Amino acid sequence: MAAQDAAVDSVRDREIGVEQDHLDQVYRRLEEKIHEAEFLMNDAAKRGQVGTPGALAERDAQVFRAGVHLNRLNNEFEDFLFGRIDLLHGKDGKKGPDGAFTSVEPADDAVREDAEGAPVAEIGETLHIGRIGVLDSDYAPLVIDWRAPAAAPFYRSTPKDPGRVVRRRVIRSKGRQVLGVEDDLMRPELTAHLDGEKLAVIGDGALMAALGQARSHTMRDIVSSIQAEQDMVIRAPAASVTEVAGGPGTGKTAVALHRAAYLLYQDRRRYAGGILIVSPTPLLVSYTEGVLPSLGEEGQVAIRALGSLVDGAEATSYDEPHIARIKGSSRMLKVLRKAARGALEAPVTAVAQEEGQLSFGDFDDFDEPGDEPGARPAVRTDMLRVVAFGSRLELEAAELQRIRENALSGTAPVNLLRPRARKLLLDALWSKSGGRGRHTDPELAAELRSSFDEDVSSEDSFLAFLNAWWPELTPRGVLAAMGDEKRLGRWARRILTPREVRQLARSLGREELSVHDVALLDELQLLLGTPARPKKKREYDPLDALTGLEELMPQREETQWERAERLAAERTEYAHVIVDEAQDLTPMQWRMVGRRGRTATWTIVGDAAQSSWTDPEEAAEARNEALGSRPRRKFELTVNYRNPAEIAELAAKVLALAAPGMRSPRAVRSTGVVPRFVTAGDLESSVREEARRLLERVDGTVGVVVAMNRRAQAARWLAELGDRVVALGSLEAKGLEYDATVVVSPAEIAEESPAGLRVLYVALTRATQQLTVVSGKRDDPDGQGVPALLRD
Numbered sequence: 001m002a003a004q005d006a007a008v009d010s011v012r013d014r015e016i017g018v019e020q021d022h023l024d025q026v027y028r029r030l031e032e033k034i035h036e037a038e039f040l041m042n043d044a045a046k047r048g049q050v051g052t053p054g055a056l057a058e059r060d061a062q063v064f065r066a067g068v069h070l071n072r073l074n075n076e077f078e079d080f081l082f083g084r085i086d087l088l089h090g091k092d093g094k095k096g097p098d099g100a101f102t103s104v105e106p107a108d109d110a111v112r113e114d115a116e117g118a119p120v121a122e123i124g125e126t127l128h129i130g131r132i133g134v135l136d137s138d139y140a141p142l143v144i145d146w147r148a149p150a151a152a153p154f155y156r157s158t159p160k161d162p163g164r165v166v167r168r169r170v171i172r173s174k175g176r177q178v179l180g181v182e183d184d185l186m187r188p189e190l191t192a193h194l195d196g197e198k199l200a201v202i203g204d205g206a207l208m209a210a211l212g213q214a215r216s217h218t219m220r221d222i223v224s225s226i227q228a229e230q231d232m233v234i235r236a237p238a239a240s241v242t243e244v245a246g247g248p249g250t251g252k253t254a255v256a257l258h259r260a261a262y263l264l265y266q267d268r269r270r271y272a273g274g275i276l277i278v279s280p281t282p283l284l285v286s287y288t289e290g291v292l293p294s295l296g297e298e299g300q301v302a303i304r305a306l307g308s309l310v311d312g313a314e315a316t317s318y319d320e321p322h323i324a325r326i327k328g329s330s331r332m333l334k335v336l337r338k339a340a341r342g343a344l345e346a347p348v349t350a351v352a353q354e355e356g357q358l359s360f361g362d363f364d365d366f367d368e369p370g371d372e373p374g375a376r377p378a379v380r381t382d383m384l385r386v387v388a389f390g391s392r393l394e395l396e397a398a399e400l401q402r403i404r405e406n407a408l409s410g411t412a413p414v415n416l417l418r419p420r421a422r423k424l425l426l427d428a429l430w431s432k433s434g435g436r437g438r439h440t441d442p443e444l445a446a447e448l449r450s451s452f453d454e455d456v457s458s459e460d461s462f463l464a465f466l467n468a469w470w471p472e473l474t475p476r477g478v479l480a481a482m483g484d485e486k487r488l489g490r491w492a493r494r495i496l497t498p499r500e501v502r503q504l505a506r507s508l509g510r511e512e513l514s515v516h517d518v519a520l521l522d523e524l525q526l527l528l529g530t531p532a533r534p535k536k537k538r539e540y541d542p543l544d545a546l547t548g549l550e551e552l553m554p555q556r557e558e559t560q561w562e563r564a565e566r567l568a569a570e571r572t573e574y575a576h577v578i579v580d581e582a583q584d585l586t587p588m589q590w591r592m593v594g595r596r597g598r599t600a601t602w603t604i605v606g607d608a609a610q611s612s613w614t615d616p617e618e619a620a621e622a623r624n625e626a627l628g629s630r631p632r633r634k635f636e637l638t639v640n641y642r643n644p645a646e647i648a649e650l651a652a653k654v655l656a657l658a659a660p661g662m663r664s665p666r667a668v669r670s671t672g673v674v675p676r677f678v679t680a681g682d683l684e685s686s687v688r689e690e691a692r693r694l695l696e697r698v699d700g701t702v703g704v705v706v707a708m709n710r711r712a713q714a715a716r717w718l719a720e721l722g723d724r725v726v727a728l729g730s731l732e733a734k735g736l737e738y739d740a741t742v743v744v745s746p747a748e749i750a751e752e753s754p755a756g757l758r759v760l761y762v763a764l765t766r767a768t769q770q771l772t773v774v775s776g777k778r779d780d781p782d783g784q785g786v787p788a789l790l791r792d
């Protein structure tokens with residue numbers, strides 16, 4: 001036995017040595033490439049500051065390209081090289097641009113029979129797979145980029161459908177050192193030789209090893225173990241909409257992230273327009289944001305939480321379910337349309353002083369900068385009085401109202417209608433002035449009219465009136481105005497019930513923005529419009545005139561770096577939009593996300609059984625509207641890589657209640673550890689004790705999931721236990737995972753909202769190793785501590 005072990009070890013060491021030699025060669029080549037890139041950058045920089053604008057732009061472009069390249073090469077990858085495939089000879093002898101043979105099928109004579117009739121073959125090609133592609137100085141592939149077509153068989157080949165692959169090897173390395181190898185044989189019946197030696201096979205279960213590893217607070221990439229059904233999604237052509245459904249733990253988030261990297265690799269030019277990944281919570285954003293850099297991709301991908309999609313509005317707080325339901329519903333659209341126009345009619349000066357929210361913009365005929373709205377004296381908006389051509393002119397409330405209605409007719413954004421309103425005011429004053437009949441000569445009449453307009457509109461009282469009567473409305477300002485129950489009642493008449501109006505007004509009256517408010521702000525931004533600002537004039541530097549430099553100096557051109565940064569900051573539309581946990585988007589959120597991808601292709605991943613939104617039909621309608629008539633391709637992921645079978649089995653009981661008829665994904669492994677049930681005398685001490693117990697049993701993280709209204713309390717309970725343990729509200733647990741979880745009071749979570757059972761299903765499917773369920777009184781636990789909801 002011992003001799004056999006020693007033999008296995010020596011084969012393993014030899015194979016590790018083979019891969020180490022290859023990795024050394026790769027790093028030598030990488031160093032050469034780094035020197036080349038540095039040389040290019042220095043060379044470009046040396047060309048200095050002078051030259052035609054075209055030459056300077058070319059220099060910047062070169063520095064930019066070399067810089068990006070250098071960045072990628074210098075990236076300290078954990079495991080630069082992670083895979084290898086040994087392939088049979090292909091059908092034809094053609095090579096692709098990555099230097100590998102292109103044929104998918106083996107040549108007819110690739111497999112022969114030996115004297116005993118057993119199948120034998122020679123390995124015709126060996127490819128190493130890594131995070132980025134590396135060619136040697138003769139353009140032969142040292143490493144194939146995992147996204148290149150030649151790498152696809154590494155992920156897709158199975159014993160049932162092996163293609164040319166004989167052996168698939170996962171290489172474990174850290175920095176420059178190879179630590180181990182794990183092989184899978186795709187043609188176990190075949191005896192294959194490589195360079196005259198029999199192909200060695202080391203270990204089994206690279207995937208299992210990856211799944212069993214302790215979890216940290218950040219997600220890992222899965223490049224070395226992407227499974228065939230996942231690879232189909234990652235490499236699906238980016239035409240139109242790719243929809244991916246799959247239960248908890250099937251790798252939807254992982255697949256979405258790898259797809260972003262794949263699309264960039266495959267068509268960098270097209271996706272220079274940016275990829276947006278929409279995530280439900282900031283927690284999931286920080287959990288996932290390390291994955292793309294580990295795949296060599298940064299910059300062109302923005303991962304944003306739903307509460308951070310609008311610049312300047314970072315919302316992290318959650319509304320109670322009944323409020324979220326109102327704010328998320330597409331009925332809000334009608335309310336917002338009314339509010340966007342109605343906010344003008346509100347007693348503006350009073351509103352401005354009360355809430356300091358309605359901002360007064362800097363139109364050219366507007367306030368002095370720094371003129372705070374709250375600081376101005378109140379201006380009457382129910383009457384306009386001016387003096388023109390020596391006489392006093394007046395417009396009264398009813399006339400003003402008519403003018404406003406006239407100006408507001410149509411659907412143009414309110415803030416853009418101000419010049420029209422101003423014109424209508426001047427018209428009305430003009431007809432009162434008696435100026436109209438004074439000249440018959442049209443030229444003289446026009447002149448008189450324009451001097452009238454100039455006179456009136458430069459009068460302080462007119463300006464002050466206009467500012468107060470037609471202020472520039474901001475989304476925040478209108479949302480705050482909706483916090484007034486009376487006004488909201490007017491705007492929401494026959495759309496919301498009086499009860500809903502009361503609840504919504506109370507919520508909007510608060511200072512803090514909630515995640516659901518952000519979609520309302522985005523909608524309002526569109527309804528209100530942004531008035532054109534007067535262009536900033538180039539500052540005049542008297543020294544320029546003295547030295548005559550102004551004419552000689554070419555205008556400094558924006559470098560490509562600056563341009564890329566500016567575009568990323570300004571971007572509101574993307575070339576590809578990926579929506580994670582798509583089942584949770586409300587109709588109003590679909591509208592907000594839809595606006596960011598009007599001309600984009602899409603990837604949408606989600607699981608209806610985990611939806612916390614109560615009205616799936618309404619959301620589906622909004623989703624259809626956001627995606628338009630683009631054709632859709634649907635995929636399903638069926639294997640649960642997160643939960644052991646013991647936990648998945650328990651969760652399936654809740655699934656049957658939460659989404660009858662939906663199938664659970666198949667758990668890929670089993671740990672032998674069944675979920676533990678505890679009945680709490682005192683919730684606080686039971687939860688703390690169970691968290692502590694799990695901390696001793698796992699190496700990584702422990703998540704304690706409670707009903708949303710217990711979040712703060714639970715965080716206090718666990719404060720002393722260190723940072724491996726985290727308290728989470730049930731809605732925050734979305735998409736995350738921990739080595740072990742404590743789910744506190746399933747009944748409380750389930751009763752929290754109409755979608756509570758689906759939220760509980762999410763909570764129960766977060767653990768990779770162990771699960772403890774702590775029941776309180778509401779859970780009605782049996783003698784074994786099993787709560788009513790989880791009994792057979």
Ligand SMILES: Nc1ncnc2c1ncn2[C@@H]1O[C@H](COP(=O)(O)OP(=O)(O)OP(=O)(O)O)[C@@H](O)[C@H]1O
Pocket residue numbers: 207210211220221222225226227230246247248249250251252253254255607610641642734735736737765
């Ligand atoms: N092919 C794979 N190789 C290794 N690990 C994998 C693979 N696929 C998924 N995993 C792991 O399984 C876990 C679940 O993946 P992920 O979070 O992407 O699932 P999900 O479908 O988004 O789940 P949920 O719906 O619960 O949010 C992660 O730890 C992920 O790294």
